Amino acid sequence: MGANALYVNTTGDYNAAMGMNALAANITGDFNTAMGANALYANTTGNYNSAMGASALYANTTGRWNSAMGANALYVNTTGRWNSAMGMNALAANITGDFNTAMGASSGSTITTGSNLTCLGYNAQPSAANATNQVTLGDSLVTSLRCQVALTVLSDARDKTNISELTTGLDFINELNPILFNRDNRDWYDDKKSDGSKALKNYDIGFLAQEVVKLEDKYEKRLGIVNQSVPEKLEMTYEKFIPIIVKAIQELSEKIDNIGK
Numbered sequence: 001m002g003a004n005a006l007y008v009n010t011t012g013d014y015n016a017a018m019g020m021n022a023l024a025a026n027i028t029g030d031f032n033t034a035m036g037a038n039a040l041y042a043n044t045t046g047n048y049n050s051a052m053g054a055s056a057l058y059a060n061t062t063g064r065w066n067s068a069m070g071a072n073a074l075y076v077n078t079t080g081r082w083n084s085a086m087g088m089n090a091l092a093a094n095i096t097g098d099f100n101t102a103m104g105a106s107s108g109s110t111i112t113t114g115s116n117l118t119c120l121g122y123n124a125q126p127s128a129a130n131a132t133n134q135v136t137l138g139d140s141l142v143t144s145l146r147c148q149v150a151l152t153v154l155s156d157a158r159d160k161t162n163i164s165e166l167t168t169g170l171d172f173i174n175e176l177n178p179i180l181f182n183r184d185n186r187d188w189y190d191d192k193k194s195d196g197s198k199a200l201k202n203y204d205i206g207f208l209a210q211e212v213v214k215l216e217d218k219y220e221k222r223l224g225i226v227n228q229s230v231p232e233k234l235e236m237t238y239e240k241f242i243p244i245i246v247k248a249i250q251e252l253s254e255k256i257d258n259i260g261k
Contacts, residue, residue, distance in 0.1 A: 127230045140185040168220045169247030209234035
């Protein structure tokens with residue numbers, strides 16, 4: 001239904017198209033649904049795709065099992081599979097990435113070849129366009145992550161190997177430099193220092209990732225506190241300080257017990 005909808009279809013079966021140029025290039029693709037002008041426009045042999053919104057899955061050719069809802073959602077996807085996008089421009093730059101889920105306007109819009117990524121919220125983006133296996137909640141303006149209960153993390157001994165005692169403790173903690181600051185988020189891939197123009201009003205506390213990297217290099221490079229996969233945006237896992245703090249307390253306790261002996 002619509003000018004040029006399913007225009008060149010030859011043997012493709014069980015397709016539904018509504019809107020100008022919807023599924024216009026489809027030849028043998030089966031079980032596709034396109035609703036909106038230019039939805040699934042370039043699809044030729046891709047199967048089981050669903051597109052709703054102007055130019056949703058526009059460039060898809062052979063990609064399969066994709067779902068897009070919103071104008072330009074999964075716009076340049078060509079061969080990517082098992083992707084789900086909801087919101088205008090969601091996963092708009094994805095080309096060959098698989099198993100991605102984006103919900104929210106422009107969410108996951110920087111992903112190109114990355115796979116198994118989940119982005120929830122307006123403009124939520126992973127650490128890099130080719131990142132894998134990440135979950136991102138919200139954009140850089142989010143100031144708190146709230147939940148009624150504490151986060152539960154899998155920690156079964158049966159899922160761990162190469163187990164050894166952690167030796168990094170009190171000396172590492174004593175060299176940490178706790179700071180008070182205002183967050184001033186730069187553009188995502190800008191490697192220049194923030195200029196204060198986007199500073200949030202609320203103060204925050206923490207550490208400087210660059211300083212923690214130096215401590216990791218000095219004491220134990222395998223600690224993995226700082227994620228350096230994207231040099232423009234260093235990330236830290238604060239939870240990993242807990243075992244080090246426990247080790248430091250144990251060392252301090254031993255020192256106290258030995259006083260006067």
